Amino acid sequence: MTDLPGVVITGVSGRMGRMLAAMVAASGKARLVGAVERAGHGWVGQDLGAALGGAANGVIVTDDPLEAFATAQAVIDFTAPAATVEFAALAAQARAVHVIGTTGFEPAHLAALKAAARHAVIVRAGNMSLGVNLLVQLTKRVAAALDADWDVEVVEAHHRMKVDAPSGTALMLGQAAAEGRGVDLAQNREAGRDGLTGARARGAIGFSSIRGGDIVGEHDVIFAGEGERVILRHVATDRAIFARGALRAALWGQGQKPGEYDMLDVLGL
Numbered sequence: 001m002t003d004l005p006g007v008v009i010t011g012v013s014g015r016m017g018r019m020l021a022a023m024v025a026a027s028g029k030a031r032l033v034g035a036v037e038r039a040g041h042g043w044v045g046q047d048l049g050a051a052l053g054g055a056a057n058g059v060i061v062t063d064d065p066l067e068a069f070a071t072a073q074a075v076i077d078f079t080a081p082a083a084t085v086e087f088a089a090l091a092a093q094a095r096a097v098h099v100i101g102t103t104g105f106e107p108a109h110l111a112a113l114k115a116a117a118r119h120a121v122i123v124r125a126g127n128m129s130l131g132v133n134l135l136v137q138l139t140k141r142v143a144a145a146l147d148a149d150w151d152v153e154v155v156e157a158h159h160r161m162k163v164d165a166p167s168g169t170a171l172m173l174g175q176a177a178a179e180g181r182g183v184d185l186a187q188n189r190e191a192g193r194d195g196l197t198g199a200r201a202r203g204a205i206g207f208s209s210i211r212g213g214d215i216v217g218e219h220d221v222i223f224a225g226e227g228e229r230v231i232l233r234h235v236a237t238d239r240a241i242f243a244r245g246a247l248r249a250a251l252w253g254q255g256q257k258p259g260e261y262d263m264l265d266v267l268g269l
Ligand SMILES: NC(=O)C1=CN([C@@H]2O[C@H](COP(=O)(O)OP(=O)(O)OC[C@H]3O[C@@H](n4cnc5c(N)ncnc54)[C@H](OP(=O)(O)O)[C@@H]3O)[C@@H](O)[C@H]2O)C=CC1
Pocket: 010, 011, 012, 013, 014, 015, 016, 017, 036, 037, 038, 039, 041, 078, 079, 080, 083, 100, 101, 102, 103, 104, 125, 126, 127, 128, 129, 168, 242
């Protein structure tokens, strides 16, 4: 049992943190060895099992990430961009695989993650589910088969608490469409239409975001042509799909060479 990889969960009180803590502990494939929250959080110093409302499990929530990471082979991190950048440097120092589910990165954050990956294994994806990663590959194929007379629109819907838009998944799907089409997403991206926008630019890849209630995550990639539409869709109904993918990534990352990987690498898609 003790030779199973040890995993630390950051942001453990969050929606994904709670899900991950339960999944890792029950997996039989990894050991939950640490849990991190920010300084001042009410769970710091508490037993995680008890904080989650169950039996004590001996994992004490800490606000000292490096101390926690030093005991681990993997860190699973679904938090916020600035926190993730900080964790990446510490995970590299501790030689732990860093699995990043966080979304909403700016270019400077991505540059810092790239630097950390020179010395560490990082697996990062805006969506860790098998279904979405299949959809990414399908989107690339459909986009390669259709020309720019087919307008591409990515529509995403999430719960009211989500803080970034477009979602990380929507950006993955837009990137896949751009790659399939052989164009640069940054040059063709159209988001946040409002008011007198003018006609749609030919070849644009559009993004729309819906926020409401407890929607776990829904994504449509619409290819709208003359007289017909092709719609690729993924609907998430349970956050367990993301946690399952993240755990799989943490196990896959053991023994890999330093570098930045994604779920397509993990899943072999
Ligand atoms: N890739 C994927 O498959 C998925 C990605 N996500 C992404 O994961 C991220 C988290 O989502 P979700 O769980 O819903 O969000 P939550 O807000 O529920 O959880 C985030 C957690 O991270 C904590 N946190 C933030 N900063 C720090 C820090 N510096 N140190 C320690 N803890 C910190 C927060 O604490 P506090 O409340 O104190 O700020 C909170 O507990 C988002 O970016 C989301 O888009 C979500 C689902 C799937």
